[in-house]
Amino acid sequence: MRTIQVANTFIDRIAVDVDKTGTREIGEGALVRTETYSYTVTEYRDEPRTEYVTVTVADPPTPEQFDEALAIACQRDPTVDEETHALALIEKIEQGRFTSHTPPSIAASDYDVFLPMIASTATPCLTPDVTVGCPPPEPVFETVDGSFVPLELEVRNEGGIQYRPIEMVVDRTTYDNIIALGVTPEEFMQAHVDEMNTILEASGVNMRVEVGEIRYVESMTSDQRGPWNVSNSGRWPLTSYDPTGSSGWTPDTLIDTGLLHEWGHSVLGLWDDYGFDVHAASADDPFSPGSTKIYAGPASLMGVPRDPVIAPWAVAQLNDIAAAGTGYQPHVAVGVTEADIPDRATLIFNPSLAGRAVTVHFRDPAGGFDEDAYLTGVISPDGRFVVDPSSLFENILDADSTSSQSHLSRTEWGTMLIAVEGASGPEYFYLDMTNFVEAQLDQGNEASIVID
Numbered sequence: 421m422r423t424i425q426v427a428n429t430f431i432d433r434i435a436v437d438v439d440k441t442g443t444r445e446i447g448e449g450a451l452v453r454t455e456t457y458s459y460t461v462t463e464y465r466d467e468p469r470t471e472y473v474t475v476t477v478a479d480p481p482t483p484e485q486f487d488e489a490l491a492i493a494c495q496r497d498p499t500v501d502e503e504t505h506a507l508a509l510i511e512k513i514e515q516g517r518f519t520s521h522t523p524p525s526i527a528a529s530d531y532d533v534f535l536p537m538i539a540s541t542a543t544p545c546l547t548p549d550v551t552v553g554c555p556p557p558e559p560v561f562e563t564v565d566g567s568f569v570p571l572e573l574e575v576r577n578e579g580g581i582q583y584r585p586i587e588m589v590v591d592r593t594t595y596d597n598i599i600a601l602g603v604t605p606e607e608f609m610q611a612h613v614d615e616m617n618t619i620l621e622a623s624g625v626n627m628r629v630e631v632g633e634i635r636y637v638e639s640m641t642s643d644q645r646g647p648w649n650v651s652n653s654g655r656w657p658l659t660s661y662d663p664t665g666s667s668g669w670t671p672d673t674l675i676d677t678g679l680l681h682e683w684g685h686s687v688l689g690l691w692d693d694y695g696f697d698v699h700a701a702s703a704d705d706p707f708s709p710g711s712t713k714i715y716a717g718p719a720s721l722m723g724v725p726r727d728p729v730i731a732p733w734a735v736a737q738l739n740d741i742a743a744a745g746t747g748y749q750p751h752v753a754v755g756v757t758e759a760d761i762p763d764r765a766t767l768i769f770n771p772s773l774a775g776r777a778v779t780v781h782f783r784d785p786a787g788g789f790d791e792d793a794y795l796t797g798v799i800s801p802d803g804r805f806v807v808d809p810s811s812l813f814e815n816i817l818d819a820d821s822t823s824s825q826s827h828l829s830r831t832e833w834g835t836m837l838i839a840v841e842g843a844s845g846p847e848y849f850y851l852d853m854t855n856f857v858e859a860q861l862d863q864g865n866e867a868s869i870v871i872d
């Protein structure tokens with residue numbers, strides 16, 4: 421037995437802010453004029469990332485393991501004689517190729533040939549009883565037509581907990597990709613359901629998810645895939661899905677937190693929490709665009725990175741829904757409304773800042789914060805500064821924030837910068853909408869927030 425490290429390259433999908441500037445011609449003939457343009461867009465890029473997986477291997481394979489692997493190789497390709505197969509196996513063993521079963525460093529077709537030689541692996545074994553040479557049974561792949569409607573999934577309320585079933589739809593490509601990991605789609609889904617429930621329980625959410633049904637379809641069109649992001653009906657279609665290509669993929673546990681994030685949308689109706697993050701030139705220069713993260717929103721499965729926790733402001737809302745017994749609400753997401761923030765919030769500063777001028781700034785679409793203050797004032801002699809949260813977040817509250825989970829990722833208004841004038845330059849503090857939601861939960865409509 422020995423332990424070795426195997427390198428695997430994965431593709432990470434990352435969001436990058438890109439500045440676009442240039443000139444363009446508009447019009448025809450004598451009417452042509454040249455305009456310059458400048459804007460920032462967010463693009464997604466695939467970047468390779470290498471991770472190392474520790475695997476423990478039998479060294480060398482026992483004669484029985486070798487014979488078993490040889491039999492499978494012969495059965496797989498009877499056009500080649502046994503001796504050639506044996507030599508090829510020995511060569512692969514010498515190269516150490518049998519030591520990893522984690523794609524993509526080994527071909528899926530080799531997987532069950534080498535499996536008998538792997539004594540145990542560092543990856544938690546989701547397939548305790550995979551029988552070598554006996555791949556999982558071919559599922560019945562349906563050919564679906566235009567009538568491929570989601571199941572009517574109903575939530576179940578029991579003992580103060582709401583259970584939400586998920587309909588997972590797997591196409592053939594997805595099936596092959598999951599099988600290549602050494603697990604069946606059933607095991608893959610159950611592992612993710614278990615992980616999601618661990619996160620919900622640890623976060624104090626009175627909701628659980630459960631396997632509703634897994635449907636195997638030959639392929640799905642985008643129409644059949646459906647508008648999952650607003651339907652919240654519990655269906656999660658996996659079209660040509662490869663977990664190893666997801667930015668949330670953790671090979672050690674075979675869990676894709678990216679998938680759990682999407683269930684956060686489709687099953688729980690949660691918003692993205694990306695919008696709270698702010699990038700700028702630096703913490704000292706928050707008004708200039710840049711790539712330094714100067715403020716991060718709450719740790720959340722719905723943010724980046726995918727922290728294994730539901731943000732506290734959403735916990736309260738999910739628990740309200742669970743307590744009311746409300747089921748899936750198509751086209752409605754868990755969002756913040758005026759009822760979720762205090763009517764009045766007192767910001768309490770260190771008394772040493774009394775009498776100082778304050779300016780409040782929101783994010784600038786170009787990056788960083790807008791230098792033009794949204795609000796100005798002076799800290800009172802007792803260190804207080806009173807604000808009206810509904811006017812601070814009117815852009816979120818007035819927009820149809822309850823109909824789009826992505827609303828926060830588009831708004832510039834989720835996080836604000838408070839600049840306090842000082843003798844040697846301004847001092848900066850950050851607040852986001854979740855601070856106000858949590859203050860109201862703790863204290864009610866006349867909440868105070870300590871600024872430090």
Ligand SMILES: [Zn+2]
Nearest residue numbers: 681685691692
């Ligand atoms: Zn999302």
